[in-house]
Amino acid sequence: MQELTMQLKETFERVKRASKGLALLSDAQRNEILLAVADAIVENKERILKANAEDLAKMEKSNPLYDRLQLTEKRLEDIAHDMRNVAALPSPLGHITKQKTLPNGLRLCRVSVPFGVIGMIYEARPNVTFDVFSLCFKSGNACVLKGGKDADSSNREAVAIIHEVLEKYSVQEDVVCLLPATHEATGEMLNAVGYIDLCIPRGGRKLIDFVRDTARVPVIETGAGVVHAYFDKDGDLEKGRAIINNAKTRRVSVCNALDTLLIHKDRLGDLPALLAPMEGKVEFFFDDESRYDTEFMDYKMNVVTVASLDEALEHIDRHGSGHSEAIITENEEAARRFQQHVDAACVYWNAPTSFTDGAQFGLGAEIGISTQKLGPRGPMALEEITTYKWLIEGEGQIRP
Numbered sequence: 001m002q003e004l005t006m007q008l009k010e011t012f013e014r015v016k017r018a019s020k021g022l023a024l025l026s027d028a029q030r031n032e033i034l035l036a037v038a039d040a041i042v043e044n045k046e047r048i049l050k051a052n053a054e055d056l057a058k059m060e061k062s063n064p065l066y067d068r069l070q071l072t073e074k075r076l077e078d079i080a081h082d083m084r085n086v087a088a089l090p091s092p093l094g095h096i097t098k099q100k101t102l103p104n105g106l107r108l109c110r111v112s113v114p115f116g117v118i119g120m121i122y123e124a125r126p127n128v129t130f131d132v133f134s135l136c137f138k139s140g141n142a143c144v145l146k147g148g149k150d151a152d153s154s155n156r157e158a159v160a161i162i163h164e165v166l167e168k169y170s171v172q173e174d175v176v177c178l179l180p181a182t183h184e185a186t187g188e189m190l191n192a193v194g195y196i197d198l199c200i201p202r203g204g205r206k207l208i209d210f211v212r213d214t215a216r217v218p219v220i221e222t223g224a225g226v227v228h229a230y231f232d233k234d235g236d237l238e239k240g241r242a243i244i245n246n247a248k249t250r251r252v253s254v255c256n257a258l259d260t261l262l263i264h265k266d267r268l269g270d271l272p273a274l275l276a277p278m279e280g281k282v283e284f285f286f287d288d289e290s291r292y293d294t295e296f297m298d299y300k301m302n303v304v305t306v307a308s309l310d311e312a313l314e315h316i317d318r319h320g321s322g323h324s325e326a327i328i329t330e331n332e333e334a335a336r337r338f339q340q341h342v343d344a345a346c347v348y349w350n351a352p353t354s355f356t357d358g359a360q361f362g363l364g365a366e367i368g369i370s371t372q373k374l375g376p377r378g379p380m381a382l383e384e385i386t387t388y389k390w391l392i393e394g395e396g397q398i399r400p
Contacts, residue, residue: 008188012117012144012195015264015283018174019116019142024170027091034087034134034362037165038080040074041130044161045076051157052126056389064297067253069124069151071370079130086134086364092382093140107393112386116197119189120367121211123145123203126154131160133176139382142175144196146189149181149205164186166383190215198385202368205295205321220375222368224254225323226295227353228298230312230338232329233264237273240328245277247326247352255369256324256356260292260302262312268305273304308333313341320344322371324353345371365389 008388022030052071059066079267098110108208122128129145136143147155155178163173179185181362190199190211205224212219230238247258247369263271275284283300285291291302292315306312318326326348327338333350346356346369356379358366363381370376376384 009195038083052152119199123148230262234331235328
């Protein structure tokens with residue numbers, strides 16, 4: 001254990017040093033390297049898919065995480081596309097966010113800068129390896145990655161490809177580092193004070209709670225979502241059917257997938273039609289209180305009858321996780337009240353929660369979806385992984 005601690009400390013020191021070198025790269029250079037990595041993903045898809053197949057072979061297809069773990073040619077092309085989108089975005093660095101001159105003549109300027117080193121802990125999601133690298137590299141941050149053992153082969157192949165491109169451009173490979181897929185490595189990462197400037201867990205409630213309760217480095221909570229859609233008494237049936245089906249079945253293993261449908265009692269006669277597109281695919285639990293706090297990540301969904309908008313809001317207050325919530329209604333007053341009252345990062349009116357995604361929001365990609373209120377909230381991308389510093393210029397003034 002002592003030997004592992006020393007090895008990881010040396011790793012963290014190298015990443016910290018490498019993070020300083022990122023500041024010497026221009027935005028144009030960073031973009032060129034990101035485009036080269038995007039090309040390398042497509043060119044080396046067979047390598048990545050072979051490694052991914054090794055991971056998939058160790059997991060039952062019935063496991064809800066199987067879909068998250070699986071990579072395909074189409075998904076790799078999408079990952080490369082998102083990385084090119086990140087490269088095309090304006091740099092988040094060097095933005096002057098506040099500027100003023102004090103009565104004593106001191107000139108103050110607040111400018112955006114990288115955090116430095118971002119630690120990322122995630123489960124069976126190999127796409128996160130590429131997404132985090134692209135966002136961190138573009139924003140001038142080095143990254144320490146701690147993936148789950150389920151995706152270790154996929155993650156190691158992904159980082160190997162990134163390192164190959166960095167070597168071609170004479171950039172230190174330590175700007176992105178993948179730790180061993182062990183609990184001990186997680187513990188060392190969460191205690192890497194002075195080396196890791198920000199830690200972001202991305203996964204289920206158990207992982208996020210563990211990181212929040214254990215870490216000595218700053219943490220932003222992301223990911224876990226108990227998601228609701230409320231079909232109001234003034235909801236449109238056709239819109240509702242499409243929205244609910246898309247929110248639930250587009251990808252059941254993601255954090256924006258629908259867990260609970262709330263339906264006004266006056267519209268129970270429309271329930272069979274609302275659920276029809278999911279019949280035979282989704283298992284429904286009707287008014288089963290024991291499951292109200294469940295993030296299913298599976299083809300399972302609660303259906304709860306409510307007597308009013310107020311009752312729907314009360315249910316979400318009790319059981320929501322602050323991620324994404326939706327109302328389906330043609331009543332603007334009800335919709336505005338819902339959006340004003342619901343305490344979540346993303347609140348929808350007549351649209352599915354499946355849109356809670358950095359790429360869908362035009363952010364290029366996402367490093368996670370923050371469910372906390374202090375700091376970033378919702379999909380986190382380039383701007384959300386920068387901080388700022390004050391630059392002060394004077395002409396010899398002294399404080400009385």
